[in-house]
Amino acid sequence: MQYVYLFMVFAGFGFMCLSGGGSLTQFYIDELVIRRAWMTLDELGNFMAVSQSTPGPIGVNLATFIGFKELGLLGGLCATIGLLAPSFFMMTIVVRSYSKWSSKPWLKGIMYGIKPVTAALVFTAFIAFLGMSLLSGQFPADSLAKFVFAGGTRPQMPSLRWEMVPVFICSIILLQTKKAGIFQVILLSAAAGAVLEAFK
Amino acid sequence: MNNITTSHHSSAGTDAAAAECSPAADAAGGRQSKARICFILFSEFFKIATFVVGGGFAILLVADDIFVHKYKWIHDGELADMLALIQTVPGLTAGNIAIYIGYRAAGAAGAFCALCGVAMPSFIVISIVAMVFDRIPVHNRFVSGAFLGVRTAMTGLTALTLVRIWKKAVSDPLQALVFAAGVIAVSVFHIGPGWLIGCGIIFGLLCAVLVIDRVEKAESDRKDG
Numbered sequence: 001m002q003y004v005y006l007f008m009v010f011a012g013f014g015f016m017c018l019s020g021g022g023s024l025t026q027f028y029i030d031e032l033v034i035r036r037a038w039m040t041l042d043e044l045g046n047f048m049a050v051s052q053s054t055p056g057p058i059g060v061n062l063a064t065f066i067g068f069k070e071l072g073l074l075g076g077l078c079a080t081i082g083l084l085a086p087s088f089f090m091m092t093i094v095v096r097s098y099s100k101w102s103s104k105p106w107l108k109g110i111m112y113g114i115k116p117v118t119a120a121l122v123f124t125a126f127i128a129f130l131g132m133s134l135l136s137g138q139f140p141a142d143s144l145a146k147f148v149f150a151g152g153t154r155p156q157m158p159s160l161r162w163e164m165v166p167v168f169i170c171s172i173i174l175l176q177t178k179k180a181g182i183f184q185v186i187l188l189s190a191a192a193g194a195v196l197e198a199f200k
Numbered sequence: 201m202n203n204i205t206t207s208h209h210s211s212a213g214t215d216a217a218a219a220e221c222s223p224a225a226d227a228a229g230g231r232q233s234k235a236r237i238c239f240i241l242f243s244e245f246f247k248i249a250t251f252v253v254g255g256g257f258a259i260l261l262v263a264d265d266i267f268v269h270k271y272k273w274i275h276d277g278e279l280a281d282m283l284a285l286i287q288t289v290p291g292l293t294a295g296n297i298a299i300y301i302g303y304r305a306a307g308a309a310g311a312f313c314a315l316c317g318v319a320m321p322s323f324i325v326i327s328i329v330a331m332v333f334d335r336i337p338v339h340n341r342f343v344s345g346a347f348l349g350v351r352t353a354m355t356g357l358t359a360l361t362l363v364r365i366w367k368k369a370v371s372d373p374l375q376a377l378v379f380a381a382g383v384i385a386v387s388v389f390h391i392g393p394g395w396l397i398g399c400g401i402i403f404g405l406l407c408a409v410l411v412i413d414r415v416e417k418a419e420s421d422r423k424d425g
Contacts, residue, residue, distance in 0.1 A: 014290065015290050016393065016394050016397055017290050017291055018287075018288070018290055018397060025358065026386065027393045027394070030392055030393055031392075042347070042351070045351040045354055046338075046350065046351070048354055049347075049350040049351065049353070050329060052354070052357070054325050054329060055249065055250050055251065055321055055325055056249045056318075056319075056322030056325060056326070057292050057294035057295065057318060057319075059292040059294070059295075060292065060295070060318070060322040060323070061322045061326050064322055064323050064326040064327065065330055068326065068327055068331075069333075073327055076326065076327055080319055080322070080323055083292070084291070084292070084295050084315055086290055086291065087289060087290055087291020087292065087295050087296055087299065088295075088299055088311065088312070090289050090291070091291060091296050091299040091303070092299065092303055092308055094285065095285075095299075095300060095303050095304070098285055105408045105415070105416075108408060108415050109405050109406075109409075109412075109415055110288075110408075112375070112404045112407055112408070112415045112418055112419060113378070113400040113402070113404020113407060114397065114400045114401060114404060115368065115369040115370070115375065116369050116370050116375040116376070116378040116382065116400070117378060117379075117382050117396050117397055117399070117400030117403075118365070118369060118397075118400075119362065119365055119366060119369035119370055119379050119382075120378075120380075120382025120383045120386065120396065121386070121393050121396065122358065122361055122362045123379070123383050124383055124386040124387050125358055126355065126358040127387060129354055129355040130355055132351050132355075133348065133355040134352060141387035141388050142387065142390065145388045161348075164348065164349070167349055167353070168352050168353075168355060168356050169356075171352065172356040175357060175360055182357065185353050185356075185357075186350055186353050188353075189350055189352055189353035190349045190350045191346070191349070192349045193346045193347065193348045193350065194343070194345045194349065195345075196345060196349070197341055197342050197344075197345025197346075197348075198342070
């Protein structure tokens with residue numbers, strides 16, 4: 001029964017995974033960390049780093065990883081199949097009828113509406129990731145908004161981990177200029193993190 | 201992207217394209233059985249997923265090279281034209297590429313085999329990694345420092361992802377407004393991402409009815425860019 005449940009959860013992710021795996025991060029945070037509390041945000045970040053640096057598509061890696069951590073080998077299988085099943089059915093249907101649909105205004109409209117929403121999800125995932133790397137805790141957007149508009153107590157602001165700022169900037173530069181692949185960048189920043197810990 | 205090719209493909213239709221460039225009508229003249237094609241799809245995608253690190257786009261480039269030049273199962277430039285479709289249909293980019301090529305080569309069975317090929321290496325490697333992962337002493341301060349460094353790199357990657365999709369995702373002020381509303385909805389009001397996607401679809405459909413000129417312009421700008 002748990003396996004069916006895991007399958008359904010990941011089938012939901014597969015269904016919601018629009019414009020690539022990048023937009024899924026906010027779904028994982030919302031569903032796996034906040035709602036179901038299967039893992040902490042830090043753990044999710046660690047899993048994502050492992051999924052990025054091992055061969056294979058990142059989304060499949062992460063699904064297998066999370067499924068395996070929850071319910072072992074069979075759990076990994078259920079999560080992976082769950083993630084890929086919706087796209088298998090939808091993609092085969094769409095390939096058949098794409099030529100009929102491609103110039104329809106409703107399809108363009110959907111694209112037009114979905115893209116900024118996807119960007120918003122990537123942005124909120126970025127904010128959540130800031131809270132587990134550069135900042136000492138999550139940015140309290142909700143309680144801050146409450147404080148500004150409805151009064152109440154001023155929320156505690158997370159402090160900046162200054163020592164991680166160069167690591168952040170260097171990883172962006174290396175990735176953007178394609179001087180190093182994601183695997184090398186992850187190894188380098190792991191080494192930098194361990195070395196910085198020694199000087200604390 | 202080549203607009204002329206795009207319109208050609210959409211007008212000619214996938215069926216016609218499939219007929220003139222299917223594995224059965226190979227340039228070499230040799231007919232291949234469906235089982236053989238399925239096996240090739242599985243093994244080629246298995247190899248691609250094993251050796252190509254770097255996500256969907258890297259896989260797209262390698263798959264394009266293999267299936268256009270080596271097997272001639274799809275046209276040159278076909279994948280680039282279909283990129284919008286591959287990214288629009290829900291699912292991982294890598295999975296959708298496998299399904300598309302597999303379907304074009306050998307129908308639903310081909311799509312299934314290609315998809316299995318893409319997922320199999322991850323499944324094997326990650327299962328092994330996940331078994332070992334628990335033994336890592338996460339509470340050691342150097343190990344946790346290393347993981348902090350890794351998560352910082354992940355944050356950088358997410359920022360970069362946002363920058364890369366930004367130009368295509370937010371190309372007019374109305375979309376910028378939707379972006380801002382989406383960020384506030386998730387971070388302040390804790391709206392689930394699924395609801396947000398749903399709202400995006402409804403908003404897009406409304407735009408298609410009310411301000412279709414704006415939509416057409418934004419979508420055609422995207423193709424040129």
